[in-house]
Amino acid sequence: xxxxxxxxxxxxxxxxxxxxxxxxxxxxxxxxxxxxxxxxxxxxxxxxxxxxxxxxxxxxxxxxxxxxxxxxxxxxxxxxxxxxxxxxxxxxxxxxxxxxxxxxxxxxxxxxxxxxxxxxxxxxxxxxxxxxxxxxxxxxxxxxxxxxxxxxxxxxxxxxxxxxxxxxxxxxxxxxxxxxxxxxxxxxxxxxxxxxxxxxxxxxxxxxxxxxxxxxxxxxxxxxxxxxxxxxxxxxxxxxxxxxxxxxxxxxxxxxxxxxxxxxxxxxxxxxxxxxxxxxxxxxxxxxxxxxxxxxxxxxxxxxxxxxxxxxxxxxxxxxxxxxxxxxxxxxxxxxxxxxxxxxxxxxxxxxxxxxxxxxxxxxxxxxxxxxxxxxxxxxxxxxxxxxxxxxxxxxxxxxxxxxxxxxxxxxxxxxxxxxxxxxxxxxxxxxxxxxxxxxxxxxxxxxxxxxxxxxxxxxxxxxxxxxxxxxxxxxxxxxxxxxxxxxxxxxxxxxxxxxxxxxxxxxxxxxxxxxxxxxxxxxxxxxxxxxxxxxxxxxxxxxxxxxxxxxxxxxxxxxxxxxxxxxxxxxxxxxxxxxxxxxxxxxxxxxxxxxxxxxxxxxxxxxxxxxxxxxxxxxxxxxxxxxxxxxxxxxxxxxxxxxxxxxxxxxxxxxxxxxxxxxxxxxxxxxxxxxxxxxxxxxxxxxxxxxxxxxxxxxxxxxxxxxxxxxxxxxxxxxxxxxxxxxxxxxxxxxxxxxxxxxxx
Numbered sequence: 001x002x003x004x005x006x007x008x009x010x011x012x013x014x015x016x017x018x019x020x021x022x023x024x025x026x027x028x029x030x031x032x033x034x035x036x037x038x039x040x041x042x043x044x045x046x047x048x049x050x051x052x053x054x055x056x057x058x059x060x061x062x063x064x065x066x067x068x069x070x071x072x073x074x075x076x077x078x079x080x081x082x083x084x085x086x087x088x089x090x091x092x093x094x095x096x097x098x099x100x101x102x103x104x105x106x107x108x109x110x111x112x113x114x115x116x117x118x119x120x121x122x123x124x125x126x127x128x129x130x131x132x133x134x135x136x137x138x139x140x141x142x143x144x145x146x147x148x149x150x151x152x153x154x155x156x157x158x159x160x161x162x163x164x165x166x167x168x169x170x171x172x173x174x175x176x177x178x179x180x181x182x183x184x185x186x187x188x189x190x191x192x193x194x195x196x197x198x199x200x201x202x203x204x205x206x207x208x209x210x211x212x213x214x215x216x217x218x219x220x221x222x223x224x225x226x227x228x229x230x231x232x233x234x235x236x237x238x239x240x241x242x243x244x245x246x247x248x249x250x251x252x253x254x255x256x257x258x259x260x261x262x263x264x265x266x267x268x269x270x271x272x273x274x275x276x277x278x279x280x281x282x283x284x285x286x287x288x289x290x291x292x293x294x295x296x297x298x299x300x301x302x303x304x305x306x307x308x309x310x311x312x313x314x315x316x317x318x319x320x321x322x323x324x325x326x327x328x329x330x331x332x333x334x335x336x337x338x339x340x341x342x343x344x345x346x347x348x349x350x351x352x353x354x355x356x357x358x359x360x361x362x363x364x365x366x367x368x369x370x371x372x373x374x375x376x377x378x379x380x381x382x383x384x385x386x387x388x389x390x391x392x393x394x395x396x397x398x399x400x401x402x403x404x405x406x407x408x409x410x411x412x413x414x415x416x417x418x419x420x421x422x423x424x425x426x427x428x429x430x431x432x433x434x435x436x437x438x439x440x441x442x443x444x445x446x447x448x449x450x451x452x453x454x455x456x457x458x459x460x461x462x463x464x465x466x467x468x469x470x471x472x473x474x475x476x477x478x479x480x481x482x483x484x485x486x487x488x489x490x491x492x493x494x495x496x497x498x499x500x501x502x503x504x505x506x507x508x509x510x511x512x513x514x515x516x517x518x519x520x521x522x523x524x525x526x527x528x529x530x531x532x533x534x535x536x537x538x539x540x541x542x543x544x545x546x547x548x549x550x551x552x553x554x555x556x557x558x559x560x561x562x563x564x565x566x567x568x569x570x571x572x573x574x575x576x577x578x579x580x581x582x583x584x585x586x587x588x589x590x591x592x593x594x595x596x597x598x599x600x601x602x603x604x605x606x607x608x609x610x611x612x613x614x615x616x617x618x619x620x621x622x623x624x625x626x627x628x629x630x631x632x633x634x635x636x637x638x639x640x641x642x643x644x645x646x647x648x649x650x651x652x653x654x655x656x657x658x659x660x661x662x663x664x665x666x667x668x669x670x671x672x673x674x675x676x677x678x679x680x681x682x683x684x685x686x687x688x689x690x691x692x693x694x695x696x697x698x699x700x701x702x703x704x705x706x707x708x709x710x711x712x713x714x715x716x717x718x719x720x721x722x723x724x725x726x727x728x729x730x731x732x733x734x735x736x737x738x739x740x741x742x743x744x745x746x
Contacts, residue, residue: 027142028054030055030062031054031055035077038077039055043055066099073141073142076101077103077104079106086116100144101116101119101121102137102138112124169189170190174287175253177286185208198211209221211241212239213242213250219237236256254287255287258282259283304319308358311378311379314381317379318443322439324391327391328391328432333391333392334432335390335431335432336388336431337388337389338402338428339446340427341425341426342364342425343426343454344423345423364423390402403429407461410425424458426453426459427462429463435464445469449468481517482515482535490517491545492514493548494514495566496509496708498686498708513529538574542573543583546584549566565599568601569601576613595624595625600621601630622647628650629684630648631652633651648681651674651683651686654689658699664701687704687706689709690708691710
């Protein structure tokens with residue numbers, strides 16, 4: 001039972017703190033004495049000092065209160081009716097009950113005091129004690145306990161903080177480490193094992209150089225040996241660190257280093273009596289940037305290399321050419337720059353598709369690389385263009401030999417998944433320093449020389465000469481003036497008649513474009529249409545051609561040419577436009593032209609590059625009444641299946657085959673095969689480029705009766721064509737008049 005002779009307020013367990021009191025609560029004291037007078041006196045003495053007081057008159061009551069509440073101080077009488085004070089202290093010790101004990105006893109023997117102190121009593125007061133002695137002892141005991149609780153709280157906070165810091169350090173994605181002033185590892189977190197394969201234990205005490213890649217040792221030595229404690233104490237250095245065998249390749253880390261004073265943070269203390277010298281160590285954080293470095297290397301590589309062929313690109317080529325020029329200038333030697341453009345590559349790309357075109361470029365790149373000398377650089381400029389720098393030439397013959405090797409290597413067919421493809425190359429060569437001393441100048445002159453080879457028939461090489469510059473300037477001027485030709489109405493349609501050799505009459509004509517150039521005179525289509533295709537002018541020029549042909553048809557029909565068919569060439573770009581059919585139909589309706597009088601000429605390659613779309617376009621034309629002819633038959637990627645699938649009405653034998661006819665009694669199997677195909681499929685047949693009587697007789701004798709060429713007519717203007725038509729009509733008109741005269745007489 002809780003005895004409170006002085007009427008002290010009751011104390012509830014809920015009000016207790018873990019240690020009984022803290023800096024914001026008053027202390028709780030248990031008063032234990034079996035003499036009511038002494039207990040009441042003690043209570044009155046302490047009541048006014050802001051303590052929570054609880055009293056007990058026997059050992060049982062004291063144990064009951066100790067079981068319910070926590071006390072900061074117990075004032076304990078040794079002589080109790082039911083048990084001794086020593087027994088109560090044994091009870092507290094056995095159960096780990098906290099609280100300081102001040103023993104108050106009237107016994108004079110030393111054994112009681114020794115027994116109390118052995119059991120952990122804070123102090124021993126002999127009755128009777130003075131008021132001041134008691135109060136001072138109580139205050140000292142409570143102050144000591146308060147300090148102990150505060151120290152325990154601080155220690156707990158430090159322990160929690162250290163535990164949290166260690167958890168954060170060990171959970172860090174980075175390697176965190178410290179080195180002593182000798183460069184030996186004094187601490188490293190667990191991340192080192194995950195990234196490098198070494199345990200923490202085997203690294204502690206080892207020198208940092210055991211982890212650093214051999215090639216980075218010098219950089220590491222410079223970084224770790226610096227002694228900076230000012231605002232520049234923190235610094236970064238990239239180092240490759242070794243991995244344990246079998247744990248992968250070396251990895252790259254960004255190391256953030258900070259120099260620390262070991263004395264200042266207690267990591268080193270000099271011996272007693274020794275002069276205190278400041279020693280330094282290093283705190284470091286190593287972040288794994290291997291993946292980033294690899295990505296940067298890939299990005300850097302791709303920035304300077306062509307992804308398709310893995311060759312240097314234009315940027316890297318210019319850099320290497322610049323170095324080669326500097327070296328040649330220093331050694332007073334020559335070097336060559338080559339500009340290579342593949343012939344017929346566009347044809348392959350358009351007919352077999354871009355995937356096969358890419359495969360072809362890869363094979364070409366490999367063949368060209370196999371021809372190079374050590375130290376030469378081959379690069380892809382883009383598209384089907386390659387550039388090469390040949391340093392340290394002995395003479396121009398070296399460049400010529402390598403160019404010949406290139407051309408020979410390209411002569412062999414390329415296998416593109418079963419497709420046998422033949423291509424060639426046009427190569428321009430510029431020599432340093434004779435053809436230029438700057439990078440751009442050498443490349444430009446090699447490019448000009450390459451176009452000279454193109455103009456002369458392709459499949460060859462040519463050294464740059466200053467005379468080529470004038471031709472190049474003419475081409476540039478031609479491109480510029482071509483844009484104005486439409487606006488200034490400088491284009492004109494010419495017509496080459498197609499002759500039925502049996503009757504000698506004109507039965508058709510092919511429309512051919514001409515340009516009345518103000519300075520260069522009349523230019524054929526081959527002299528300017530390639531520039532139009534390259535510069536995006538083919539579509540507006542084709543629109544103009546469609547309108548011009550319809551207007552000219554009106555005039556020749558008025559001259560009696562209604563039964564003569566007009567053939568017009570359609571470029572692949574124009575046919576690919578979705579509105580080509582609508583434009584054709586609109587023009588025929590607007591000018592009142594019969595669709596049966598129009599024949600559209602296409603090349604084989606148009607059919608192959610996008611067969612289904614081409615079939616749709618050509619079927620629409622046939623439904624309109626327009627017929628379709630295949631121009632230059634046999635020169636592209638021919639397939640007899642296309643002749644079945646496509647709505648073809650006419651085959652035109654290319655002039656390259658006709659030129660081979662030199663003997664009318666000879667055997668020319670390609671010509672005979674084309675004639676046989678046309679006859680077997682029931683197609684109309686026209687031979688182009690007929691220039692001699694021998695050619696005409698051979699063709700006629702073997703079944704080709706319609707011809708076109710200089711033997712009969714050159715391409716002529718509309719006025720001249722109308723004159724020819726009128727001349728053709730006069731004999732027919734005279735014969736008709738004579739027939740009418742004879743009929744009248746009869």
